[in-house]
Amino acid sequence: MSNDWYSDFVNSSFGRTIAGQVGLPPVPRLRRWEPGQPLLSGPALLGTATPDGRVAKVVRSLLTDLGIEVHDDPHAPVGGGSSTSKVAAGIVDATGLSSPADLAEIQGFLTPVMRRIGPSGRILVIGDVPAEATSPAVRAARRALEGLVRSAGKEARYGATVNLVHVAAGAENDIESTLRFFLSSRSAFVHGQRLDVGTVPGFAGSSQGVDWDRPLAGRTAVVTGAARGIGATVAKTLRRDGATVICVDVPSAGDALARTANDVGGSALQLDITADHAPATLLDHAARHGGLDVVVHNAGITRDKLLANQDRDRWNSVIDVNLNAQLTINDALLGSDVFHRGGRIVTVSSMAGIAGNRGQTAYGASKAGVIGMVEATAPLLVEKDATINAVAPGFIETAMTAAMPVGTREAGRRLSSMAQGGLPVDVAETIAWFAQAASYAVNGQVLRVDGQNYLGA
Numbered sequence: 001m002s003n004d005w006y007s008d009f010v011n012s013s014f015g016r017t018i019a020g021q022v023g024l025p026p027v028p029r030l031r032r033w034e035p036g037q038p039l040l041s042g043p044a045l046l047g048t049a050t051p052d053g054r055v056a057k058v059v060r061s062l063l064t065d066l067g068i069e070v071h072d073d074p075h076a077p078v079g080g081g082s083s084t085s086k087v088a089a090g091i092v093d094a095t096g097l098s099s100p101a102d103l104a105e106i107q108g109f110l111t112p113v114m115r116r117i118g119p120s121g122r123i124l125v126i127g128d129v130p131a132e133a134t135s136p137a138v139r140a141a142r143r144a145l146e147g148l149v150r151s152a153g154k155e156a157r158y159g160a161t162v163n164l165v166h167v168a169a170g171a172e173n174d175i176e177s178t179l180r181f182f183l184s185s186r187s188a189f190v191h192g193q194r195l196d197v198g199t200v201p202g203f204a205g206s207s208q209g210v211d212w213d214r215p216l217a218g219r220t221a222v223v224t225g226a227a228r229g230i231g232a233t234v235a236k237t238l239r240r241d242g243a244t245v246i247c248v249d250v251p252s253a254g255d256a257l258a259r260t261a262n263d264v265g266g267s268a269l270q271l272d273i274t275a276d277h278a279p280a281t282l283l284d285h286a287a288r289h290g291g292l293d294v295v296v297h298n299a300g301i302t303r304d305k306l307l308a309n310q311d312r313d314r315w316n317s318v319i320d321v322n323l324n325a326q327l328t329i330n331d332a333l334l335g336s337d338v339f340h341r342g343g344r345i346v347t348v349s350s351m352a353g354i355a356g357n358r359g360q361t362a363y364g365a366s367k368a369g370v371i372g373m374v375e376a377t378a379p380l381l382v383e384k385d386a387t388i389n390a391v392a393p394g395f396i397e398t399a400m401t402a403a404m405p406v407g408t409r410e411a412g413r414r415l416s417s418m419a420q421g422g423l424p425v426d427v428a429e430t431i432a433w434f435a436q437a438a439s440y441a442v443n444g445q446v447l448r449v450d451g452q453n454y455l456g457a
């Protein structure tokens with residue numbers, strides 16, 4: 001049993017019958033990642049929009065190397081079945097578009113894919129970066145993909161996702177970790193989104209020799225706000241992927257912090273990240289553990305008030321924890337060898353910083369500020385072969401959302417294209433992917449983890 005009574009009801013055998021009779025919307029059970037799980041649970045369809053496509057070759061070689069059955073024809077019989085048998089993925093190489101007329105090829109491929117995609121299947125459109133286009137017609141065609149994907153996301157059913165990846169010119173051999181993330185069930189709650197790869201010039205790295213079941217092996221990570229909620233799950237997920245984890249939280253959460261640290265076999269550091277000495281204390285502690293490869297800025301607070309009733313203390317506490325502390329810690333990281341070459345900074349923004357939420361002007365400001373911080377810091381990290389990215393959760397089932405008024409909570413769940421809230425692990429999987437050394441070409445990005453929702457916490 002979860003604490004989502006509606007989902008439990010429509011997924012019970014009695015509830016399924018009633019729901020079918022009265023037309024209640026279903027809540028799909030999402031497939032989530034477990035170590036050893038194959039990248040895809042069945043065959044894939046791989047289309048190309050134009051002969052100039054640059055990424056189909058890379059996708060095909062990844063899938064066939066993994067022993068996955070791949071067909072170019074979206075009507076092909078698969079898995080010994082028929083031309084309507086379900087597939088686990090439909091991927092279209094939409095690079096090389098020369099005008100909006102080329103979009104018809106993508107429609108021709110995706111229409112049968114939408115009918116054939118199986119439960120928790122993956123539809124992935126891979127395009128060129130619109131800003132790199134040299135004519136209005138080319139840019140229009142590239143930009144059109146985003147509207148296509150976001151709309152198809154609202155039509156997909158049974159937990160299938162539809163996403164768009166833009167690949168910068170010359171970055172086509174730098175997309176393996178991104179392909180693996182979007183195709184696998186690590187991205188179960190990432191839906192209707194766009195991500196750009198290779199758009200910050202000067203990135204460097206390699207996917208050679210990665211153990212994809214333990215992609216963080218040998219790396220040391222720090223997670224702030226690790227005592228509970230999303231932070232505790234991030235610590236566990238990074239550990240599962242092979243990292244050594246330093247868990248940080250305020251002294252008043254010391255017992256819960258010690259439990260997380262024990263669970264992950266890591267160390268606990270009781271620290272208020274807004275304290276003047278916080279950056280130095282964090283770096284000293286990390287130096288004693290051999291330095292840092294991954295920093296996850298997860299600690300955050302809400303102090304909700306209508307702007308008309310806001311006061312300076314509440315406002316400042318939210319901006320201090322959610323934004324200023326990250327800025328000062330990042331400054332210290334950039335100037336220190338304790339933060340290793342090839343390091344990864346991942347920060348937790350929120351849908352409130354993108355769409356806004358009533359009563360959350362301070363919180364929304366802090367979480368939008370985090371996005372500005374990511375955009376400005378990304379180019380500064382290139383000389384260290386490091387990256388910074390943000391995850392923007394929507395409605396996630398935690399103590400924070402359990403405390404919402406019941407109406408807002410139900411709306412938060414049902415307004416997503418997946419008719420449910422996400423789980424902390426959905427945010428953690430995205431952070432763990434950003435944290436990989438193999439994600440070297442993903443820099444300055446903000447990825448929503450919200451099941452295509454516009455209500456967040």
Ligand SMILES: NC(=O)c1ccc[n+]([C@@H]2O[C@H](COP(=O)([O-])OP(=O)(O)OC[C@H]3O[C@@H](n4cnc5c(N)ncnc54)[C@H](O)[C@@H]3O)[C@@H](O)[C@H]2O)c1
Binds near residue numbers: 231249
């Ligand atoms: N739950 C959601 O739906 C949701 C949605 C969007 C964004 N987020 C963001 O995700 C992050 C984690 O959220 P959560 O739901 O797990 O919250 P939570 O309140 O359960 O956990 C936050 C943790 O941060 C710690 N913390 C707070 N101030 C601190 C400080 N000054 N120094 C060190 N640690 C401090 C808290 O003690 C707590 O353990 C936050 O940044 C939050 O804004 C959550």
